[in-house]
Amino acid sequence: MLIDPPHMLTTSRLCQVSCVKDIENASRIIFPGVGACGQATEAVQRMGYREALIDYLKADRPFLGICLGMQILFDGSTENGGVEGLGVVPGTIRQFDTSLGLPVPHIGWNNLIPKKESPLLNCVGDRRVYFVHSFAAFPDEENKDWVLATGEYAGEFVSTLQKGNVYATQWHPEKSGAAGLDFIHGFLDPEWAAAQPRLDPSASRASNGVPRGLAKRVIACLDVRANDHGDLVVTKGDQYDVRESADASSGAGSSKGEVRNLGKPVELAGRYFEDGADEVTFLNITGFRDSPVADLPMLEVLRQTSRGVFVPLTVGGGIRSFTDAAGVHHPALEVAGAYFRSGADKVSIGGDAVLAAEAYYARGGVPDGSTAIEAISTHYGAQAVVVSIDPRRVYVRAPEDTEHVTVETATPGPNGERYCWWQCTVRGGREGRDVDAVQLARCVAHLGAGEILLNCIDRDGAGSGFDLELVKAVSDAVTIPVIASSGAGRPSHFSDVFRETGAAAALAAGIFHRREVAIAEVKADMARAGIPVRQSA
Structure with missing residues (x-):
């Protein structure tokens, strides 16, 4: 987990969380995560961060969760036999249905489908971003106020969350090339994000004839x-x-x-x-x-x-x-x-x-x-x-x-x-x-x-x-x-x-x-x- 101390808005000045006080005093938090949900929630509980994180999120303070950092915001997940999340976002994380004929995990570069306007989505524009996950959240009536964008893979799943100053992505900005770096830049510098060209959700994303969806x-x-x-x-x-092949003239003898x-x-x-x-x-x-x-x-x-x-x-x-x-x-x-x-x-x-x-x-x-x-x-x-x-x-x-x-x-x-x-x-x-x-x-x-x-x-x-x-x-x-x-x-x-x-x-x-x-x-x-x-x- 990374924190951005007050007035330190560059990635080179980010610090790693080492205690509960770091969470309480941060001006921004980035919570990246790769792995299984059970290990992530157990680690948060063991280090004593659970209640501090819930308080931080409910206070509507700037937060960016990435992959597991998004999934633990939900009520729970069916991964690892079922685990409890932070309960900030309604719903349960479930595995993609392999019977629908698509490979799982969902790995690769896919489009975002905006559900509402956001300066951070403007930072990404029409570019594909990188996903790698077997479990996902799915949009429904209970979480619709949180859903900023979805993705398409064997049906629609939640790709990006936002409510107030709390953001989360199922995709990996840090592995999404220039699009992802721009997204992180926008989170750290809201004024820069606000100056980006507006993304028109109704515009075609296939002007060059390339189909949308998961890229090969x-x-x-x-x-x-x-x-x-x-x-x-x-x-x-x-x-x-x-x-x-050895040069015969070198006399290498091999x-x-x-x-x-x-x-x-x-x-x-x-x-x-x-x-x-x-x-x-x-x-x-x-x-x-x-x-x-x-x-x-x-x-x-x-x-x-x-x-x-x-x-x-x-x-x-x-x-x-x-x-x-x-x-x-x-x-x-x-x-x-x-x-x-x-x-x-x-x-x-x-x-x-x-x-x-x-x-x-x-x-x-x-x-x-x-x-x-x-x-x-x-x-x-x-x-x-x-x-x-x-x-x-x-x-x-x-x-x-x-x-x-x-x-x-x-x-x-x-x-x-x-x-x-x-x-x-x-x-x-x-x-x-x-x-x-x-x-x-x-x-x-x-x-x-x-x-x-x-x-x-x-x-x-x-x-x-x-x-x-x-x-x-x-x-x-x-x-x-x-x-x-x-x-x-x-x-x-x-x-x-x-x-x-x-x-x-x-x-x-x-x-x-x-x-x-x-x-x-x-x-x-x-x-x-x-x-x-x-x-x-």
């Missing part, structure tokens, strides 16, 4: 590892080989050269933010693994990036329980917490998810609470957990030749096989396991993952397009969002995967790093195809 996301991925000199660099390789260096992580992430990437993903492929909590360079990359990149950041690599060299055990929740505190919004779990799935199916498909996915999801919410799947094609002549989920493929195998399944791998694609991509996706969704990053070893670096059959098979099998990865070579490949599958997002690395394709080109192609897309401005 374009994600820039940065594979980060230490080079031979110990410096972190962004690299990329085909089928996970990230070293250059077929492998230096780690391929495509730039510095913080600088590239900043470039992609400016270019209009909807999210940035860091995949830490350094072989440190003995002590992820002590991986200070990667934690520093996150800290520096989050100071200037105002879109969501995901980090993967080493998110697991481990025992360090001193014999101290560190649970996965602690590892994830270190990354979250350094600026990550989501963590990505890879090979450990495959091992968790093997144990899950061995138990007959029953969760036991022991996995990193379950621990992190329970504490931080499903939206904080991404599972990265690294599968490769296995061809069979007929579905009955395997126990795995198969599809009839338009790309027959080397011996004319007409069916295939996708074998999950671990250890950077070097080891195959007896779990297929659909099985793994269903398992991790049940365990509490909020999103799937779906790679494809066969397509990695090929530039021939995403494996549409794989993406369709997995996105059809689960009710959580799927990110397509591996194989993009031109802008139309993104439009193809969004038209032909249920993918919620698509990710690329090398083509962006090498400037072969610009993010703006990808979004322009999507807009021409009638696919909802966030404009970079």
Whole structure:
């Protein structure tokens, strides 16, 4: 929780709440929150802030609640088995209905639908803003006086609240690029907000022909590892080989050269933010693994990036329980917490998810609470957990030749096989396991993952397009969002995967790093195809 002491109206002068007196003496409060409602309300109660917050809000003093900071204002939430809120806003927070056919969590850039005029909405204008949540408030007669704006996702939900000087957003201003920063600026400086052009709620928001609603996301991925000199660099390789071929004239005596260096992580992430990437993903492929909590360079990359990149950041690599060299055990929740505190919004779990799935199916498909996915999801919410799947094609002549989920493929195998399944791998694609991509996706969704990053070893670096059959098979099998990865070579490949599958997002690395394709080109192609897309401005 952040407070703005009297006469300190710049974000650089915000202070963190450390006691009840801070709440009582603040001129403004910003209450951000990411996680599960039960943990948030328990923390407010444990720290003794509950009554002070209720008194502050009922006195109509300036307040901005963000995500969980909005949800705890309600009477309660059905999350975590049911929890009591502050009771300031009538109603109960409920989960989105997955039976309506849309992925849950609701993740990505969506439009605001104004219900009344407000200087703060004028600060946002027609721009999309970023949401990431599984639970929401829904407009009704009891809370209609509070509803400033709604959103559309499997029906109408409450996106923004306002009554007097109390504001709250289900969306994340701090992750909504320039639109979100303008919103926060307006909250901190009401005179500046009042000078912004008036937003006409009846005006068309699709003057460029791009449909409204949840946009399909374009994600820039940065594979980060230490080079031979110990410096972190962004690299990329085909089928996970990230070293250059050695110069035969150098006399190195090896077929492998230096780690391929495509730039510095913080600088590239900043470039992609400016270019209009909807999210940035860091995949830490350094072989440190003995002590992820002590991986200070990667934690520093996150800290520096989050100071200037105002879109969501995901980090993967080493998110697991481990025992360090001193014999101290560190649970996965602690590892994830270190990354979250350094600026990550989501963590990505890879090979450990495959091992968790093997144990899950061995138990007959029953969760036991022991996995990193379950621990992190329970504490931080499903939206904080991404599972990265690294599968490769296995061809069979007929579905009955395997126990795995198969599809009839338009790309027959080397011996004319007409069916295939996708074998999950671990250890950077070097080891195959007896779990297929659909099985793994269903398992991790049940365990509490909020999103799937779906790679494809066969397509990695090929530039021939995403494996549409794989993406369709997995996105059809689960009710959580799927990110397509591996194989993009031109802008139309993104439009193809969004038209032909249920993918919620698509990710690329090398083509962006090498400037072969610009993010703006990808979004322009999507807009021409009638696919909802966030404009970079």
